[in-house]
Amino acid sequence: xPETPQPISLPEKPALxxxxxxxxxxxxxxxxYQFDGARDRKDVYSIDTPPPTVSGSLHIxxxxxxxxxxxxxRFQRMRGKAVFYPMGWDDNGLPTERRVQNYYGVRCDPSLxxxxxxxxxxxxxxPPISVSRPNFIELCARLTAEDEKVFEHLWRYLGxxxxxxxxxxxxxxxxxxxxxxxxxxLLKRGIAYQLEAPTLWDVDFRTAxxxxxxxxxxxxxxxxxxxxxxxxxxPAEGGGAGPAKAGRYVEIETTRPELIxxxxxxxxxxxxxxxxxxxxxxxxxxxxxxxxxxxPHPLADPEKxxxxxxxxxxxxxxxVTWWRELSLPVRAVLLPNGAxxxxxxxxxxxxxxxxxxxxxxxxxxxxxxxxxxxxxxxELLQQSGDLIGEPRPITHPVKFYEKGxxxxxxxxxxxxxxKTMDFREQLVxxxxxxxxxxxxxxxxxxxWVNGLAGDWCISRQxxxxxxxxxxxxxxxxxxxxxxxxxxxxxxxxxxDPSTDVPDGFTAEQRGVPNGFIGDPxxxxxxxxxxxxxxxxxxxLEDPDLFTRVFPMDLRPQAHDIIRTWLFSTVLRSELxxxxxxxxxxxxxxxxxxxxxxKMSKSKGNVVTPKALLEEHGSDGVRYWAASGRPGTDTxxxxxxxxxxxxLSIKILNAARFALMQAEPxxxxxxxxxxxxxxxxxxxVNDATRNLEAYDYARVLEQTEAFFWSFCDDYLELVKSxxxxxxxxxxxxxxxxAMLVALSTLLRL
RNA sequence: GGGCGGUUAGCUCAGUGGUAGAGCACCGGCUUUACACGCCGGGUGUCGCAGGUUCGAGCCCUGCACCGCCCACCA
Numbered sequence: 139x140p141e142t143p144q145p146i147s148l149p150e151k152p153a154l155x156x157x158x159x160x161x162x163x164x165x166x167x168x169x170x171y172q173f174d175g176a177r178d179r180k181d182v183y184s185i186d187t188p189p190p191t192v193s194g195s196l197h198i199x200x201x202x203x204x205x206x207x208x209x210x211x212r213f214q215r216m217r218g219k220a221v222f223y224p225m226g227w228d229d230n231g232l233p234t235e236r237r238v239q240n241y242y243g244v245r246c247d248p249s250l251x252x253x254x255x256x257x258x259x260x261x262x263x264x265p266p267i268s269v270s271r272p273n274f275i276e277l278c279a280r281l282t283a284e285d286e287k288v289f290e291h292l293w294r295y296l297g298x299x300x301x302x303x304x305x306x307x308x309x310x311x312x313x314x315x316x317x318x319x320x321x322x323x324l325l326k327r328g329i330a331y332q333l334e335a336p337t338l339w340d341v342d343f344r345t346a347x348x349x350x351x352x353x354x355x356x357x358x359x360x361x362x363x364x365x366x367x368x369x370x371x372x373p374a375e376g377g378g379a380g381p382a383k384a385g386r387y388v389e390i391e392t393t394r395p396e397l398i399x400x401x402x403x404x405x406x407x408x409x410x411x412x413x414x415x416x417x418x419x420x421x422x423x424x425x426x427x428x429x430x431x432x433x434p435h436p437l438a439d440p441e442k443x444x445x446x447x448x449x450x451x452x453x454x455x456x457x458v459t460w461w462r463e464l465s466l467p468v469r470a471v472l473l474p475n476g477a478x479x480x481x482x483x484x485x486x487x488x489x490x491x492x493x494x495x496x497x498x499x500x501x502x503x504x505x506x507x508x509x510x511x512x513x514x515x516x517e518l519l520q521q522s523g524d525l526i527g528e529p530r531p532i533t534h535p536v537k538f539y540e541k542g543x544x545x546x547x548x549x550x551x552x553x554x555x556x557k558t559m560d561f562r563e564q565l566v567x568x569x570x571x572x573x574x575x576x577x578x579x580x581x582x583x584x585x586w587v588n589g590l591a592g593d594w595c596i597s598r599q600x601x602x603x604x605x606x607x608x609x610x611x612x613x614x615x616x617x618x619x620x621x622x623x624x625x626x627x628x629x630x631x632x633x634d635p636s637t638d639v640p641d642g643f644t645a646e647q648r649g650v651p652n653g654f655i656g657d658p659x660x661x662x663x664x665x666x667x668x669x670x671x672x673x674x675x676x677x678l679e680d681p682d683l684f685t686r687v688f689p690m691d692l693r694p695q696a697h698d699i700i701r702t703w704l705f706s707t708v709l710r711s712e713l714x715x716x717x718x719x720x721x722x723x724x725x726x727x728x729x730x731x732x733x734x735x736k737m738s739k740s741k742g743n744v745v746t747p748k749a750l751l752e753e754h755g756s757d758g759v760r761y762w763a764a765s766g767r768p769g770t771d772t773x774x775x776x777x778x779x780x781x782x783x784x785l786s787i788k789i790l791n792a793a794r795f796a797l798m799q800a801e802p803x804x805x806x807x808x809x810x811x812x813x814x815x816x817x818x819x820x821x822v823n824d825a826t827r828n829l830e831a832y833d834y835a836r837v838l839e840q841t842e843a844f845f846w847s848f849c850d851d852y853l854e855l856v857k858s859x860x861x862x863x864x865x866x867x868x869x870x871x872x873x874x875a876m877l878v879a880l881s882t883l884l885r886l
Numbered sequence: 887g888g889g890c891g892g893u894u895a896g897c898u899c900a901g902u903g904g905u906a907g908a909g910c911a912c913c914g915g916c917u918u919u920a921c922a923c924g925c926c927g928g929g930u931g932u933c934g935c936a937g938g939u940u941c942g943a944g945c946c947c948u949g950c951a952c953c954g955c956c957c958a959c960c961a
Contacts, residue, residue: 582889591958697956778898785920792920843908857920883941
């Protein structure tokens with residue numbers, strides 16, 4: 139029933155301008171969106187808000203997807219739920235480091251001592267200044283704090299109904315504590331482990347990267363046909379024709395001739411008649427004179443190149459597979475920075491039939507990058523006559539770190555892993571139990587789980603991140619015993635192993651014989667953000683809250699990070715709690731520019747939200763965002779924002795009309811009024827049903843259609859009656875019906 | 887090579903078995919006391935292609951084409 143309206147002063151010309159500030163102050167003052175921590179789990183709706191990466195500015199894509207979540211939050215709140223809707227900031231990790239480097243003009247050099255008085259110059263200097271790791275981390279914290287203020291202001295201006303008392307940061311103490319505790323528990327159970335193994339490696343960032351962070355890019359390259367001499371095959375045996383001469387030489391094709399010094403074998407398919415006679419025999423690498431075996435392996439594709447491939451340590455991940463399965467030795471030539479290292483030819487592992495010649499050739503490669511070394515090797519091969527014909531340029535897919543600029547290499551290093559391969563079945567089952575919106579997005583998850591190729595590498599050789607809470611004993615001879623890590627009590631967390639000291643040791647024992655050293659690495663950002671439900675829910679610090687909000691109701695996120703964030707969160711929850719972390723996954727699409735390309739900073743087509751919000755009003759922008767259906771990529775369209783703005787102004791004017799002469803009021807008796815309210819009730823029921831199914835876009839469409847008809851038909855028909863032209867009873871019915879409709883439509 | 891989505895009016899998109907829709911854009915008319923940031927009116931489609939199921943198909947089934955995305959061992 140209509141409430142008695144408070145006396146209000148109606149503006150002559152209602153406007154959208156200023157509404158954001160007005161309502162933010164009201165919401166803040168009334169703690170409107172503060173979570174009621176006394177409510178039972180069944181009365182709670184909890185949201186695992188995506189913490190946006192704090193490395194620059196929010197763009198219109200953020201506004202788009204966060205609006206979707208806000209619509210759901212407001213719906214659930216109106217349904218009577220206590221809505222748990224925190225905000226997080228993802229401020230650790232590489233994007234932050236990179237932004238800090240550019241913003242202040244600094245580089246982190248972990249070998250430098252801390253300088254407490256260090257202040258960055260006003261303008262980023264060139265070349266950048268080297269600063270210590272603690273100084274670097276201070277700058278990261280400083281810049282992210284500033285960025286987070288800007289982000290919060292934008293979110294408030296947009297009108298997100300977030301509980302701002304529950305904000306967390308992935309580099310904050312609570313998050314570090316959760317991240318480290320969860321890691322230690324997995325370590326105890328043997329699910330987290332460390333391994334020295336060939337790992338995908340970015341030579342610019344100088345860190346390991348995980349499978350989930352790879353992307354293929356079309357990259358120019360060239361096939362080089364190169365001959366290897368068959369050991370013991372004199373010219374007398376020669377002859378033979380075609381690509382698989384059974385004569386003195388065998389020819390391979392490669393895109394990476396610079397790795398010939400790292401060649402450890404050739405490989406062909408076991409059934410390949412052309413190369414069968416060579417299995418078990420050796421060939422001699424060109425330039426370097428190293429005898430390497432020819433091996434059969436079913437992975438070798440007779441159709442590719444000449445059908446016989448060179449195995450190097452390591453040119454690609456197939457090399458790693460062959461190397462492991464054929465038990466081949468390692469001849470690594472690349473340093474972590476991507477340069478060719480020094481090699482003593484003739485020493486153990488680098489035996490050559492002509493060590494002097496090998497040394498002479500190799501010394502021309504040492505210190506070069508892969509690209510430069512390739513050019514040099516090609517020249518050398520041309521001189522020696524081992525390059526057959528000219529290199530044939532091609533474009534082929536090459537694996538890159540998604541944030542990287544140069545192709546990934548494979549470097550052997552000690553890294554931390556979390557087991558995933560052992561849990562694939564459970565993970566698939568969890569994915570099937572999860573409610574996906576839209577439904578078809580589950581395929582991406584399942585596809586990914588079924589395609590996992592190895593356990594999850596979580597260590598990164600970086601600085602601004604959550605450290606591994608472990609130290610290693612240093613033996614009497616000064617070597618490090620990685621197999622027996624020293625771990626702290628959980629109550630000590632979070633710790634920084636580079637400054638904190640393990641129990642039973644003193645700070646003076648750091649790095650000395652019979653002392654200890656801290657683990658130098660930090661965790662991958664996903665290793666921490668995979669725990670956002672636990673971080674936000676007070677897993678370790680507020681068990682009462684945890685039982686009221688976990689498992690959470692909704693994970694909203696975009697489809698491009700199903701394989702990273704969604705997958706890793708499901709994994710961690712499965713490992714830690716044996717449950718799903720949430721019951722629903724609401725997957726947003728992307729915002730595409732008018733050319734249907736994804737908007738992203740690297741493409742330079744990003745539209746910043748601030749100006750749009752000011753021009754069209756937060757309601758106008760939210761209107762556009764809410765028209766994007768779950769999972770559907772949506773074109774950036776200011777025209778729709780204009781429509782939203784007009785709709786908002788229309789609502790203000792309709793409200794003005796309804797409120798300007800709200801008396802007399804009384805029973806709703808007129809058929810026209812009752813019919814309108816009946817249709818409105820149907821709309822409310824439909825809207826409720828559709829919002830429960832996360833179809834907010836349909837609700838917008840239906841509500842909007844009703845509203846325009848309400849204005850253009852109903853209000854026009856009722857106008858003279860409500861002014862009293864047909865008596866007080868008709869006016870009373872009209873006024874009362876109008877006020878109910880107004881109140882209901884505002885909430886819709 | 888595998889998976890997923892899309893293909894409907896000039897544009898952006900709804901529409902999952904019963905006479906093809908909305909908004910935008912475009913044109914014309916209206917200073918009607920909530921709103922000119924408004925109202926009224928105007929027409930537009932071999933619903934990607936080919937088969938099939940059905941009394942009836944934009945919608946269901948099969949195949950194909952094109953566009954996009956995700957994944958895959960990149961010699």
